[in-house]
Amino acid sequence: MSTLLKNALIIDAESPYHNQKKDILIIDGVIEKIADSIETKENYNIIELENLHVSCGWFDSSVSFGEPGFEERETIENGLQVAAKSGFTGVAVNGNTNPVVDSKSDIEYLKNKANFSATKLYPIGALTQKSEGKELAELYDMQQSGAVAFGDYNLPVENDNLLKIALLYAQNFDGLVLSFPKNNSIAGEGIANEGINSTKLGLKGIPALAEHIQIARDLFLLEYTGGKLHIPTISTAKSVELIKEAKKKGLQVTCSVTAHHLALTDDELHGFDSNFKTNPPLRTTEDTKALIKAVKNRVIDIITSDHNPIDIENKKVEFSEAKDGVIGLESLFGAVNSVLNLDDYITCITTKPKQIFGIENYSIKEGKKADITLFNPDTTYTFTSKNILSTSKNSPFINKNLKGIVYGVIANNQIILK
Incomplete structure (x- = not known):
């Protein structure tokens, strides 16, 4: 599986690309290439989202x-x-x-x-x-x-x-x-x-x-x-x-x-x-x-x-x-x-x-396993029961104004998006 993240702002202090907007190519669960612009191919799964930020x-x-x-x-x-x-x-x-x-x-x-x-x-x-x-x-x-x-x-x-x-x-x-x-x-x-x-x-x-x-x-x-x-x-x-x-x-x-x-x-x-x-x-x-x-x-x-x-x-x-x-x-x-x-x-x-907790952290670098969170930190919205994905609904933030939305993750060679 080949996935291309377009125009992603990388937030990772351990990465040489910290605070830089890059394209990120992921092949079979591994970060293959990070560059200013990566040419798209027919077999690529393109992910291009509004104000896309990524971190470990x-x-x-x-x-x-x-x-x-x-x-x-x-x-x-x-x-x-x-x-x-x-x-x-x-x-x-x-x-x-x-x-x-x-x-x-x-x-x-x-x-x-x-x-x-x-x-x-x-x-x-x-x-x-x-x-x-x-x-x-x-x-x-x-x-x-x-x-x-x-x-x-x-x-x-x-x-x-x-x-x-x-x-x-x-x-x-x-x-x-x-x-x-x-x-x-x-x-x-x-x-x-x-x-x-x-x-x-x-x-x-x-x-x-x-x-x-x-x-x-x-x-x-x-x-x-x-x-x-x-x-x-x-x-x-x-x-x-x-x-x-x-x-x-x-x-x-x-x-x-x-x-x-x-x-x-x-x-x-x-x-x-x-x-x-x-x-x-x-x-x-x-x-x-x-x-x-x-x-x-x-x-x-x-x-x-x-x-x-x-x-x-x-x-x-x-x-x-x-x-x-x-x-x-x-x-x-x-x-x-x-x-x-x-x-x-x-x-x-x-x-x-x-x-x-003794868990490995995969930095956003070429050759590293893709273990990435995708999000937009600037969107504001009112959190309601419709935002609750859990079986139980006991959230203290219902009807509260929150800032920032999560798009999903790329991990374990899988893509999970909302």
């Missing part, structure tokens, strides 16, 4: 699909199609399924389900058996089968010694440990950020302190044990400061932030719309500003959708009863591109997360 394929470090066990929320097949049409050539998939992904056979099941998709699936194995926080899961065996990291999705490791042992043990095979930043004793039964809005609305609050205490504990343990620790989906200004200081000490700690924590605040809660019920909760404007600054300063390493489909029976209910979680693959680019510049976004969705 995007990678999302935290995605949940329902399969196995919750297929009504999202199957792996549909989820990977959604990811491809949203610009992602790779996704790290959490193990919050039924059964929980905590063994070698579970990892192999996920990988086999994704064998022929354009978007590659990278499993995250559970850190503890059944994600119950009592005994470590089969970390080494899971890594040998393809797990890229280990964490109990949206569940904190409450046992201090267990996290200590995990950090020590994972060093034997250079494993990456994830620790969700929430202290349940402090958070209690809270369902929204503790502050002015939760008080006005009569919602039980989750203090930011619940996140800070957990992160501080994790960093003390990391300093003691060594190893690699990733703290997913931080949400407060103080969390940024704690991680910034740890990095200055030389600790191998990384962190991510969600698109909705960069673009939305707890002011959204006034309609009691459960699509805004997230974990961690939406925070204040001051927190959002600090998170955006931390992305620009590279304190925050990764931007993620934290895509978590929830079926209507568990989401379209009273706010206090609804399950936490939002979908975000389709809206991630438009939301983040509205608050960040393009280079910062691309860094935090390509090179940095791939480096942290």
